Amino acid sequence: MILNNPLLTESIGVYFLDMDTAVEEEVHPNEDGSFTIIINxxxxxxxxxxxxxxxxxxxxxxxxxxxxxxxxxxxx
Incomplete structure (x- = not known):
């Protein structure tokens, strides 16, 4: 089975970081076309x-x- 869902790739890194609770997440596009999601x-x-x-x-x-x-x- 081949998955062509762009969200199921290694191009999205997800990290957890202690942040102010008013901020739930941040998303950053990276220069190489990947994305970084930071979750509080x-x-x-x-x-x-x-x-x-x-x-x-x-x-x-x-x-x-x-x-x-x-x-x-x-x-x-």
């Missing part, structure tokens, strides 16, 4: 999973090529 280690497991899914939506919707972050967040 201080929030609950349930919120971590929701934050991860939120980050994946940004990647899937190619939000990093768009101009207005506020419009992107309001649309989600």
């Amino acid at each position: 280690a201080r929030i609950s497991c349930e919120r971590q999973m929701l934050a991860y899914q939120h980050a994946l939506k940004h990647i899937m919707q190619d939000d990093f090529s768009k101009e207005c972050a506020d419009e992107i967040e309001n649309a989600m």
Whole structure:
């Protein structure tokens, strides 16, 4: 079975970091075309999973090529 889902690749690194609880996740596009997702280690497991899914939506919707972050967040 071949999986062609771009989200099931090694091009997304996921890390957990203690951050202010007002920040649930950050997504960073990397120069090589990969992405880094940083999940707040201080929030609950349930919120971590929701934050991860939120980050994946940004990647899937190619939000990093768009101009207005506020419009992107309001649309989600």
